[in-house]
Amino acid sequence: MAIPVSRETLLTCCHSGAWADAVLAKQPFQSMEKLIEGARSAWWNETPITGWLEAFAAHPRLGDRRGLAQRSGAFSDLSRDEQSSAAGAAEATLAALADWNARYEARFGHIFIACAAGTPADRMLAMVKQRYTNDPATELSVAAGEQMKITELRLAKLVGAVPSPADVAARRTGESLRSPITTHVLDTARGKPASGVRIVLERAAPGSSNAWQHVGAGKTNGDGRVPDLLPPAASVAPGVYRITFDTSEYMRRCRDEHPAFFPAKPFYPRVSVFFEILESQVNDHFHVPLTWNPYGYSTYRGS
Numbered sequence: 001m002a003i004p005v006s007r008e009t010l011l012t013c014c015h016s017g018a019w020a021d022a023v024l025a026k027q028p029f030q031s032m033e034k035l036i037e038g039a040r041s042a043w044w045n046e047t048p049i050t051g052w053l054e055a056f057a058a059h060p061r062l063g064d065r066r067g068l069a070q071r072s073g074a075f076s077d078l079s080r081d082e083q084s085s086a087a088g089a090a091e092a093t094l095a096a097l098a099d100w101n102a103r104y105e106a107r108f109g110h111i112f113i114a115c116a117a118g119t120p121a122d123r124m125l126a127m128v129k130q131r132y133t134n135d136p137a138t139e140l141s142v143a144a145g146e147q148m149k150i151t152e153l154r155l156a157k158l159v160g161a162v163p164s165p166a167d168v169a170a171r172r173t174g175e176s177l178r179s180p181i182t183t184h185v186l187d188t189a190r191g192k193p194a195s196g197v198r199i200v201l202e203r204a205a206p207g208s209s210n211a212w213q214h215v216g217a218g219k220t221n222g223d224g225r226v227p228d229l230l231p232p233a234a235s236v237a238p239g240v241y242r243i244t245f246d247t248s249e250y251m252r253r254c255r256d257e258h259p260a261f262f263p264a265k266p267f268y269p270r271v272s273v274f275f276e277i278l279e280s281q282v283n284d285h286f287h288v289p290l291t292w293n294p295y296g297y298s299t300y301r302g303s
Contacts, residue, residue: 002028003035003159012074013154014147015058018051019043035159036152040207043148052144056110062124063089063097078154082117089121097121100128107132108139114214115149118231130200130217145205145213177232181216181286184225184302185245187254189261189293193224196253198246201229203239212242235282245271245290247297262294273299 005027010020022042029035060067060079071079089097104112112128119127131139181201185194197220205211218226230236248269255262275288287302 002030003032005029005035005159009158012078012158014039014043014055014151015075016047016051016055019047019055022046032156032159035155037207039151039155040148040205043144043151044205044208044211049140052140052147053110055147056113056143059111059113061098061101061111062114062116062128063094063101063121065094078157082115082150082153085116085118085120093121093125097125097128100125100132104128104132108136108143110143113143113150114146115153117150117153126217127214130198131214141208141211142214145208145211148205148207149213177234178285179216179228179230180233180236180284181230181241181243181288182225182227183220183229183243183287184223184289185220185250186224186289186291187250187293188291190254190258193220193222194250194292195220195222195224197224197250199226199229200244200246202242202244203237204242206239215241236277236284236286238277238279238282240274240276243273243275243288245273245292247271247292251294267295268292268297271297275301 005023007020007024010023011017014020019039019042023039026038026042029038058075060071060076060083062083101112112131114124114127116124131142134142183199185197185199186192187194199218199220200214201216202212203215205213216229218229220226248266251262251266255264271290271292273288273290275286277284277286285303288299289302291298
């Protein structure tokens with residue numbers, strides 16, 4: 001049986017008229033998977049940039065509790081639910097987020113958009129700071145990827161989706177959850193964990209040939225680890241991932257301590273590692289470490 005989808009429902013998920021019309025033209029959808037596939041194709045291949053910007057503009061600013069409270073309608077109700085994890089944030093954090101939202105808008109010409117479901121305000125703040133350094137073309141693609149993530153979550157909520165068996169099992173048994181993707185960095189030149197290394201995790205946007213979706217970020221702790229790269233979960237989305245390590249900033253700090261050993265300019269200013277998670281592996285845990293020195297690095301799948 002085909003899944004009924006109205007234009008109103010689509011606009012509640014993604015407020016872009018061009019996108020909604022492109023999705024409607026692909027009906028009927030015989031399954032949720034086919035609907036998501038059609039939504040992705042319409043977004044990446046048939047919606048112009050003006051349609052992307054229209055979708056961005058419909059969202060309230062992240063962390064703007066007053067602005068969100070003044071909105072009404074189904075779209076805003078979903079936005080309030082998605083931003084609920086930031087509702088109890090400290091005023092100083094929300095003020096900093098508002099400041100960076102304004103900087104971002106001045107730089108890129110559109111609001112900062114991120115899939116905020118389950119994301120606390122301090123993580124949102126770290127995300128906007130990290131993405132502020134992108135060039136405009138890259139950031140437009142990243143923002144479009146975030147919008148698609150929001151759209152897919154809303155479609156699942158409004159049209160209906162069954163939780164994954166792993167998530168159901170975890171809730172039933174009370175299993176302790178952790179980030180399904182973790183990492184650590186070992187500095188083999190000094191023979192110790194590399195602390196304070198900035199790390200960004202992205203996923204290739206389904207349906208697009210060149211867009212990446214930001215899914216997590218963090219800094220290595222004193223043990224060289226980032227245990228909370230993703231929110232705790234019993235499963236992870238399949239796809240191609242890219243994890244990027246900012247080795248340039250780390251090596252600058254190393255050179256300050258050991259100027260005679262570390263070179264002035266890094267040979268590897270950053271390291272990006274690509275890996276793929278298959279549909280059959282979504283309930284597995286993935287540990288992707290980096291062993292690094294100024295002139296070489298290696299990686300492997302750990303445990």
